[in-house]
Amino acid sequence: MNVLGIETSCDETAAAVLQDGIVKSNIISSQLVHQKYGGVVPELASRAHQRLIVPVVEEALHIAGIKKEQLESVAVTYGPGLVGALLVGLNFAKALAYGLKIPFIGVNHMEAHLYSNFIDEPKPNFPLLCLIVSGGHTQLVLVRQFFHHQLLGETLDDAAGEAFDKVAKMLGLGFPGGPIIDKLAKQGNPDFVKFPRSFLDEDSFDFSFSGIKTSVLYWLRGHKILPADSQQITINHELLTNLCASFQAAVVDVLIEKIMRALRKFEVKDVAVAGGVSANSELRRRTQELAQRQGFKLHIPKFEYCTDNGAMIAMVGWLKLKGGIRSDFGLNAVANLSL
């Protein structure tokens, strides 16, 4: 069965074709734009999605080697996200499915991150503990079986990836901050500054990362590295690497601690990390170490399935379709859709 998955909830316009659960194509606009238009960073918001949706879907069909008439279902993100952006994908998907007279399935973006773990082998077993950590989200979810989720905790302020981006900005580094900090941190001393770890209440699975951001800011100001009256930072390479390592260690400590808390409370043998921040090498190293120590199976999807992508949307579509679930054409975009 051929399922087309479409994702337009935030910056990326993405589409993928799944054939009986196997990814046949997975197209993301930033790559397409890069290849075809020479490295232009796509602009934010719905105008870009409107411009890109047709070429991205066409490319996904082309790479998969099928014609649109061979599609048997269209799955699309209907939330959470920016309404204007969501509507582009949702309306396109509805029209396509309606025209082709095939089922259309609305997908929760966060649910799709959970099931990105089911794209490649080995597939996780239930119950599955999943940490979704990206620029826009930080959630810890317990999945007891297909589509039975329990949101254990989420960020009370900034997402982990957002903290990386904002600290990178303070340090005068580029965007996105995650990969740059990760790279510099490898050469630095994680114990150089003990930035505070916000673990919240003893039994809380929630996260808070705005405090770490503020601590870095005050450290820079206190050491006259970032003058109060200007944004211009002067910093030598060694100090920069030490700060990156110390900041990264603080964020990863918190993420690891929350996984450990959940492992103490719930009987879980499979743990997954999804979302863009799962590419962070320190988070990978620490979760792998934890997996060995605690004897759980660790799942981290391939990077192309970690960032926003169409394959994970198609995967949820396929799973739902197998379970006899389809959506009504009256389905609307829901900006603050929760799990």
Added chain:
Amino acid sequence: MSQTFKTCSEEETIERGVEFARQLQRGDVVALTGDLGTGKTRFIQGICKGLGVQEHVASPTFTIVNQYDAHGIIVYHCDFYRVHSVADIRDVGFEEYVSSGGICLIEWAEKAHQLLPAQRYDVHLRLGNDEQIREITIEKIVEVEV
């Protein structure tokens, strides 16, 4: 006329937001400015608490706009940190939010300066000398008829 407050903790910044929310009505726009880490999101968490929002209020930096329900009034929580141009802000439907009859709370409002209504609240947050201290200036901007 403007008023300046000093807060000594995140909780106090939230509390100031709760108090400030008492005067807000349908259609009001609150434009927040201030550097990273000055407490814009905290202050807005207070406003939302004061307005009776039950949902979880987090930073919308990535999604640009979050929306919540406050006893039937829609609260738009915008964050233009990642936005590069006024065209992008128009694209996310900002002008519709402002004129929707909801309450519009905007972080990094300086980026939307040209699109802000003449009548609004400006809230500026600054870092104090101590890590916990913040200075919050609130000014009601009133349209002057010529």
